[in-house]
Amino acid sequence: MTDARPDRKPSRIQQRNRKRILEAALDVFSQQGYRGATLDQIATRSGLSKPNILYYFSGKEEIHVTLLNQLMETWLDPMRDIDPMGDPCEELLRYVHRKLEMSRKYPRESRLFANEILQGAPRIRPHLERELKPLVDSTSAQIERWIDEGRLAAVDPMHLIFSIWATTQHYADFEAQVQLLMRDRPHRDGAADYLDMLYRRLLTPH
Template structure:
């Protein structure tokens, strides 16, 4: 993640304890923001979650905006990497199914990050809209062109390439963003093995020519 703390020591010159405190603040911020959203989160709550005093927290991050921005900056790259990994020269159905599996794994392994991102979008993406309109749009357009080429070559069934990507996002991130609802319906247990099998069948049937 990018160091956005003007006036503070560069990360490479920090002691081990200072780096650990920064990580503790980011970890606490992730928990609080994913539960409360940006507006509901407070520095007092983040400091308490991190086990630090508020003045100690403010030494590392001057505001909750700074913590939130750093979390979102790192998260956006994490979210883009699975789509970047789609190989234009690979086997189309296999590449797209692998993308589905990677996105579902993110929902399983990083549910707080998913909810942090969802909360930002629901608020109108005030802090990451330029990245969505820039880096994200460019990547989606690039991979949509790859998908369209595969369709034109008859290697996958005709679909709307951009809305296919939207569908992958919706059907995988649901398991993190609506975790409470998923478990209310399914009860105890891990929903991801069944989800993975279901999405594999769904998208294979959709994409196979």
């Protein structure tokens, strides 16, 4: 099919429609997963016709990949901001708190990413290999240096990173369960303090 989308800079209406499509698709993909989502669902949610959506995107996969690529830029920023010259424990705790805050602000994005990973990362694997792996490798090496300097307790850097992801993104990925189990109080009440205590105890040299 010939791509009819213009090469010139999109108008404000076109930019607004594209944003509407992506916002609607984020809702649909985060609830239905990639396989369960359809262009018809995205069209209904966005209030635009299916042909209108296909004017801006070639299909469901392009919309999904666009959302994932946008997400990855946001998702990696907290790790990129870890300061090698800062206090190791405080830098890692700041990372924990930023990841927890992101789970509060971006629950749909977190579930979008989780669903993609559960399917084997077929659409985002190149991004993971090109962006995520080098960043995690360099962060792990920095944690290892801090441990060697005696500034952090001896922990496995890679499993530390995995545990931070698990304990923060849980509040987004399993939001319905957390809300049910904590329905008598705000479902993130105490999470920041608990994780601060947990990781401070884990990371402080003895």
